[in-house]
Amino acid sequence: MSQLATDREIDRSKMAVSDEVAIQINKMNKWYGAFHVLRDIDMTVQRGERIVIAGPSGSGKSTLIRCINRLEEHQKGDIIVDGIELTSDLKNIDKIRREVGMCFQHFNLFPHLSILENCTLAPMWVRKTPKKEAEEIAMHFLEKVKIPEQADKYPGQLSGGQQQRVAIARSLCMKPRIMLFDEPTSALDPEMIKEVLDTMVELAEEGMTMLCVTHEMGFAKQVANRVIFMDAGQIVEQNEPEEFFNNPKSERTKLFLSQILGH
Amino acid sequence: MSDTHAQTVAYVRDTMLPEQAPPSTAAGPIKWMRDNLFSSVLNTVLTLLSVYFLWLVLSLVLPWVWYGSWTATSLKECREVVADLGLAHGAACWSVIGERYLQLIYGFYPAELYWRANLAFVLMIVALAPVLYPNLPRKILWFSALYPFIAFWLLWGGTLWTPVVAVAGFVLGYFAFEALYRLAGSLVGVIAAILVPVIWWLLLAGPVANGLASVLPLTIETVESAKFGGFMLSIIIGVTGIALSLPLGILLALGRQSDLMIVKAICVGFIEFIRGVPLITLLFVASTLLNYFLPPGTTFDIILRVIIMVTLFASAYMAEVVRGGLAALPTGQYEAADALGLDYWKATRLITMPQALKISIPGIVSTFIGLFKDTTLVSIIGLLDPIGLTNTIRADSNWNGIVWELYGFIALMFFIFCFGMSRYSMYLERKLKTGH
Ligand SMILES: Nc1ncnc2c1ncn2[C@@H]1O[C@H](COP(=O)(O)OP(=O)(O)OP(=O)(O)O)[C@@H](O)[C@H]1O
Ligand SMILES: [Mg+2]
Numbered sequence: 018m019s020q021l022a023t024d025r026e027i028d029r030s031k032m033a034v035s036d037e038v039a040i041q042i043n044k045m046n047k048w049y050g051a052f053h054v055l056r057d058i059d060m061t062v063q064r065g066e067r068i069v070i071a072g073p074s075g076s077g078k079s080t081l082i083r084c085i086n087r088l089e090e091h092q093k094g095d096i097i098v099d100g101i102e103l104t105s106d107l108k109n110i111d112k113i114r115r116e117v118g119m120c121f122q123h124f125n126l127f128p129h130l131s132i133l134e135n136c137t138l139a140p141m142w143v144r145k146t147p148k149k150e151a152e153e154i155a156m157h158f159l160e161k162v163k164i165p166e167q168a169d170k171y172p173g174q175l176s177g178g179q180q181q182r183v184a185i186a187r188s189l190c191m192k193p194r195i196m197l198f199d200e201p202t203s204a205l206d207p208e209m210i211k212e213v214l215d216t217m218v219e220l221a222e223e224g225m226t227m228l229c230v231t232h233e234m235g236f237a238k239q240v241a242n243r244v245i246f247m248d249a250g251q252i253v254e255q256n257e258p259e260e261f262f263n264n265p266k267s268e269r270t271k272l273f274l275s276q277i278l279g280h
Numbered sequence: 281m282s283d284t285h286a287q288t289v290a291y292v293r294d295t296m297l298p299e300q301a302p303p304s305t306a307a308g309p310i311k312w313m314r315d316n317l318f319s320s321v322l323n324t325v326l327t328l329l330s331v332y333f334l335w336l337v338l339s340l341v342l343p344w345v346w347y348g349s350w351t352a353t354s355l356k357e358c359r360e361v362v363a364d365l366g367l368a369h370g371a372a373c374w375s376v377i378g379e380r381y382l383q384l385i386y387g388f389y390p391a392e393l394y395w396r397a398n399l400a401f402v403l404m405i406v407a408l409a410p411v412l413y414p415n416l417p418r419k420i421l422w423f424s425a426l427y428p429f430i431a432f433w434l435l436w437g438g439t440l441w442t443p444v445v446a447v448a449g450f451v452l453g454y455f456a457f458e459a460l461y462r463l464a465g466s467l468v469g470v471i472a473a474i475l476v477p478v479i480w481w482l483l484l485a486g487p488v489a490n491g492l493a494s495v496l497p498l499t500i501e502t503v504e505s506a507k508f509g510g511f512m513l514s515i516i517i518g519v520t521g522i523a524l525s526l527p528l529g530i531l532l533a534l535g536r537q538s539d540l541m542i543v544k545a546i547c548v549g550f551i552e553f554i555r556g557v558p559l560i561t562l563l564f565v566a567s568t569l570l571n572y573f574l575p576p577g578t579t580f581d582i583i584l585r586v587i588i589m590v591t592l593f594a595s596a597y598m599a600e601v602v603r604g605g606l607a608a609l610p611t612g613q614y615e616a617a618d619a620l621g622l623d624y625w626k627a628t629r630l631i632t633m634p635q636a637l638k639i640s641i642p643g644i645v646s647t648f649i650g651l652f653k654d655t656t657l658v659s660i661i662g663l664l665d666p667i668g669l670t671n672t673i674r675a676d677s678n679w680n681g682i683v684w685e686l687y688g689f690i691a692l693m694f695f696i697f698c699f700g701m702s703r704y705s706m707y708l709e710r711k712l713k714t715g716h
Contacts, residue, residue: 088615107623114621125616129635129714138630139620171714191620 032224034242037064038097039195039226040085045094047080054080055091056250064194067227069237069258072247073273078230081247082197085228086117099194115143118188122200124180126172132159132183133168136190144191151190158186162216178209182216189220196220198229234278238262246270340369348372348685353379354678376679377689383673384690387509387664393437393501397512400434403427404519412704428520435516436505440498441489449477449485505583509664511693516583517665518652518697521590525651526644528591529598530637534628536603547599554596560657562589567661586658594651601643605636638712645705649698656694666690 040062047055054077062068070078083089084096087103087110096103098113127135136155140146146154159165162182164175172180181201188196198217202210214236221227221240231237237244237258244261246254246269254261254270262278265271317327348371352358358373365371377384382391389397407427410420429443456476461469493499508516535547554562566585574580609632617627637644659668670686673679 086619088618111621111623114619117619119619121612121616121619123610123612125610125612127613127616127631127635129638129712139622142626142630143621173714187620 032065032067032222032240032242034063034065038062039064039066039099040228041095041097042085043095043097045084045091045096047077047084047089047091047093054250055084058094058252060245060252062195062226062228064226065224066243067221067225067241068229068243068245069241070228070230070245070247071232071234071237071273071277072253076247077250078247079199082119082199082228082230085195085197086114086119088119115191116193117195117197118191118193119197120181120184120188120199120201122204124172124177124184124204126180126184126187128172131169131171132164132175135172135183136187139187139191154190154192155186158189159183161189161219162186163212176209177205178212181205181209181213185213185216185220195226195228198227198231200230200232202231202233232277234262246273248273343367344369344371346371348374350374350378355680355682356678372685372688373682374685376673376682376685380669380673383510384666384669385510386512387669388507389503389509389512390501390507393503396434396437396500400431401515403430403434404515428523433500435503435508437500437502439489439493440500441492445485445489445492446481449480452480453477505581508583509669510666513583513658513663513665514652514655514694517587517590517655517658520587521594521651521655522648524587524591525594525598525647528595529647530602530633532595532599533602533606536599537606551596551599554593555600559590559593559654560660562593563657563661565589582663586661586663590651590655593654594647597647597650598644601640601647602636604643605638605640606632608639609635638709641705641709641712645701649701652697652701653694666693 038061040060042058042060045055045058046053058081070081072078080089084091084103085098090105091103099116101109101113103109103113126132127138130138133152133155136159137148137151140151140154141148156165156168159168162185164179164182164186167175167179167183172183175183185201201217202213205213210233214233217227217229217236218240229236229241241258243255244258245252246261246265246267248269254265254267256264256266261270262274265274318324344367347362347365347367349358349361352361352373352375355373355376358375359370362371362373382394386394386397404427406420407424410416410418411424426447429447432446433440433443453473453476457469457473460472532547532551535543536551538544538547563586566589567582570580570585613631613635614627617631622630656665656667659665659671662668664672667690670690673686674682
């Protein structure tokens with residue numbers, strides 16, 4: 018039935034990129050104490066774009082996408098998400114977090130709540146959706162990630178791949194306009210990676226704006242329309258996947274690609 | 281179904297063998313004993329030693345308890361009765377309990393009003409039930425919320441208007457919050473929700489209650505605090521302290537983790553101060569010193585003062601227990617809540633606090649048990665809790681010199697309450713387990 022994410026025909030009809038700007042980052046800098054993690058990041062993400070961020074460990078990929086929903090605070094430069102500028106104004110932060118979904122490496126489901134409650138919590142408490150409607154939305158997205166039958170279980174009773182799909186469904190229940198993924202498959206066994214990637218490919222096919230930190234280069238080739246390569250807190254190179262993989266420009270990128278693809 | 285299987289797949293068995301009992305070495309009491317008591321030479325020796333020790337203790341204690349006298353009217357008479365039994369270690373004089381048990385339970389509460397204390401106790405169980413067992417209808421929680429006021433009126437008596445105006449303070453606070461929250465934001469709302477009721481209670485509640493009482497008295501006989509005593513007093517102090525120290529402890533734990541410097545400093549200072557002084561000194565402050573600080577002429581009920589001190593004391597420990605639970609949560613939980621757009625209070629209430637409390641159940645219950653047992657310290661400042669009453673009873677010339685029976689009985693009663701709490705916490709932990 019479902020095929021490997023990498024060898025599946027993709028329906029690109031809905032994947033058009035609009036010229037509306039979803040995320041605008043200008044000359045953004047961030048420090049951890051005295052350590053300069055992100056240096057002069059400039060980046061524009063159009064609505065409907067699917068961006069894969071790659072780079073060696075410690076290069077600041079996680080930090081970059083965590084700045085977008087203010088899990089980390091940047092110190093210099095601007096980040097504008099969905100037309101709203103990220104400042105220390107709590108109202109703006111709340112507004113942005115409502116529009117931006119995020120999936121973590123370790124899923125971070127709420128272990129004391131059932132799968133269904135995990136999915137209905139934010140819509141009910143943040144968006145004030147009535148319980149019944151929230152449950153309908155939750156079931157809709159659980160069906161979409163193909164685990165509606167687990168709705169009454171608890172996260173501790175699910176496999177890693179299932180948990181990550183629930184985490185994706187939980188974010189989608191807030192009907193976000195942008196999705197951030199931070200290495201969603203790197204804590205998973207190989208056979209579970211595919212089921213999560215499949216879910217993400219489907220999401221991409223529906224035209225979701227996605228920023229994805231991942232080492233799954235198959236996924237990048239298949240759905241991304243831009244790959245951003247980071248090293249030492251800087252964007253070193255960005256290009257369409259075709260060009261990026263076949264024709265890398267900087268030495269640093271070549272070395273990284275040979276390590277990650279070569280063996 | 282199984283027919284088709286039998287035809288199509290020859291190797292699928294469709295008739296099951298009848299079940300057999302396992303051999304007696306693999307199950308039942310003999311296997312259990314072999315596994316748990318005699319699994320090795322060392323274990324066998326330890327088992328035999330323990331059995332011998334148990335026998336030693338029980339052979340002394342059980343006859344003493346069992347052959348005790350329930351009829352003698354004084355210690356002297358009892359000693360004679362018991363001596364006639366010819367037991368090597370004598371026997372107990374239980375008649376002191378038979379004679380004084382009402383006092384040990386109610387203190388000097390007027391006998392004709394015992395029904396009010398009993399009713400308050402029964403209603404307490406009704407009020408606690410929905411808190412302890414979430415399966416019960418949620419509507420009863422309204423009764424639980426009103427119970428403290430009902431119990432206050434039943435126990436102390438006086439006009440019904442006193443508890444009514446007290447409740448009115450909370451209602452006013454709620455409306456003040458609702459009104460100002462929309463107009464001026466949550467901080468102003470919270471301040472108003474605290475100020476309005478306090479002003480009401482301090483300035484207006486008294487006159488209003490008196491005014492209403494003069495129109496329509498609704499009065500039952502008043503009982504002064506000095507008449508309260510026995511287990512009734514322990515339960516009043518213990519249960520109130522328990523019910524108040526948990527929420528206060530939670531707030532202190534949150535305050536200690538807060539980013540707001542002043543709030544944090546106050547919470548840390550409070551916790552460290554309270555944990556650094558013995559409870560008994562706080563009780564002395566409550567019984568004597570506090571009066572110097574209050575405006576002259578104000579009377580401030582001694583039981584209320586003690587409850588406040590006991591609550592503050594327990595809440596400092598509670599705060600540390602809850603903080604431990606909060607610290608044990610992975611940061612991912614906080615991040616996931618943030619990323620979903622939950623604000624601080626919602627994230628705390630729905631995500632982090634339920635998990636932190638679940639982790640801290642054993643510590644919380646230990647603090648509760650400690651608090652309940654610490655109520656016996658009020659005897660030192662002259663309140664007549666069961667320990668305080670033992671002095672009165674032992675001063676009676678009939679029972680002068682009695683020790684074991686009295687303290688044994690009190691210990692047993694405390695044990696029953698504390699053991700109940702401990703069992704409940706184990707039940708709760710099992711119930712809240714959601715992993716594998
Ligand atoms: N809270 C923190 N305090 C101090 N330094 C931090 C903190 N979080 C991350 N760092 C440092 O910032 C740098 C970038 O971290 P980041 O997690 O963004 O890297 P990454 O590219 O996501 O790496 P990986 O592929 O290993 O996840 C690292 O050198 C890390 O040690
Ligand atoms: Mg990372």
